[in-house]
Amino acid sequence: MRMDSYGPSILATTILFLVLGVLVVSLRYYTRVVIRNTIGHDDFLILLSLGLYIVMASLLFVGVQRGIGQHKKEMKTGDIVESSKYVWFTVLIYINAVTAVKASYATCLLRLTEASPCAYALWTGLSINVILCFIASFYLIFNCRPISYAWRQGDSSVDGYCNYDSADALGYAWAGLSLALYLLFTLIPVALVWNMQMHIKTKTFVVTVLGLGLFAGVACAVRIGVYAVDLDYTDPLYSISPMLIWSVVEAGLGIVASCIATLRPLLRHYNIQGLEEIELEGEDGHGEGGQGHFQPAYKMSTVSQILSKFTGHGAHTVTVIHQGSEATIPANGQIKERKTYNISTLQRTSADMQHEREMQGVAGKVPEPDDVNTGGW
Known part of the structure; x- marks a missing residue:
């Protein structure tokens, strides 16, 4: 293989993201199946994405050996035809792979939105995603007559026709x-989190974890920039190589980003630090000891509250009674307000449990979180 070739770069990039993709998806399934004993539609979609990515990588491995990344003048006609066929199938698989990645990520976000404008925006984005995939796949398949002429047009002995008038558009x-869909799926976590009572650092952390898909959007933007600048139809197998590399990066980053936010239960299971419990701030924004500070008997983790649905926590709940600004278990006749929280987001202190034991005769025992078999979505 000559030095003036994109082949090594294509292989290196593909192998890197193939290893990362298999690793994060395996960890995701270990987290969901073994630790959480639950699995959702988004998990099947990300598995489909990985399967398509593996097919895409296999096509590139063989295609590079046949000539993808090399100059046309250095290749035989038979190798040009074979390499072009692998490029054609790679692009078709890429279209469906990134569609499945975006669908998986959006399905994860739907855990957080329920019935809200953000949910409607996500469903709209999902619909556009599927329609766009169908149109692009249909165009690629039926653009040339016969279909095989898409990769056999380099052979002058073969007759056919391709309509490239609308290809660029x-x-x-x-x-x-x-890119708009990647931005949508990144901005929705911002909209969900921004008005919540939490420290700016916590907001930044949650938004960053849930918005990692934007990196795949950046790769998509670079890819189309490369397409506009570098594509040369007189030397297609060489000039299309940078676009293939960025297609691999986009699909690989999408898979990795979609899985990272689901691994929090795995980190906590093995006591890996970094997702500490953080209390909600007071309603008036004051810190601890400030006027109006919210002092819950159950310390709620803000990060846990947002990420629990995303990571597939169960829907079992425990009721906490609020009196004034404090969350406690009051005597009969003093109940002012009831609020129900996801039990997986609550953490009790020793003082809280002592208070519960003292109040059991009045309000009854609140179940221990560890005693509840929390399922998943």
Whole structure:
């Protein structure tokens, strides 16, 4: 293989993200199946994404050996045809792989939105995602007559026709709408978190974890920039290689980003630090000891509250009674307000449990979180 070739770069990038993809998806399934004993639609979608990515990587491995990344003048006609076929199938698989990645990520976000404008926006984005995939796949498959002419046009002995008049427009539309969807799926966590009573550092952390998909959007933007600048139809197998590399990066980053936020239960299971419990601030924004500070008997983790649904925690609940600004278990006749929280987001202190024991005769025992078999979505 000559030095003036993109082949080594294609192989290195593909192998890197293949290893990362298999690793994070395996950890995700270990977390969901073994630790949480639950699995959701988003898990099947990300597994589909990984399967398509593996097919895509296999096509590139073989295609590079046949000539992808090399100059046309250095290749035989038979190798040009074979390499072009692998490029064609790679692009088709890429379209469906990134569609499945975005669908998986959006399905995860739907855990947090329930019935809200954000949920409607996500469903709209999912619909656009599927429609866009169908249009792009249909165009790629039926753009040339016969279909095989898409990769056999380098052979002068083969007759056929391809309509490339709208190819550039469709390529830009695909990239623009894909980038818009990545931005949508990044901004929705911001909208969900921004008005919550939590420290700015906590907001930044939650938004960063849930918005990692934006990196795949950046790769998509770079990809279309490369397409606009570098593509040369007189030397297609060489000039299309940077776009193939960024396609691999986009799909790989999408898989990794979609899985990272689901691994929190795994980190906690093995006591890996970094997701400490953080109390909610007071309603007026004062810190501890400030006027109006919210002092719950159950210390709620803000990060846990947001990420628990995303990571597939169960829906079992425990009721906490509020009196004034304090959350406690009051005597009969003093109940002012009832609020129900996800039990997986509550952590009791020793003082809280002592208070419970003292109040059992009045309000009854609140069940221990460890005694509840929390399921998942």
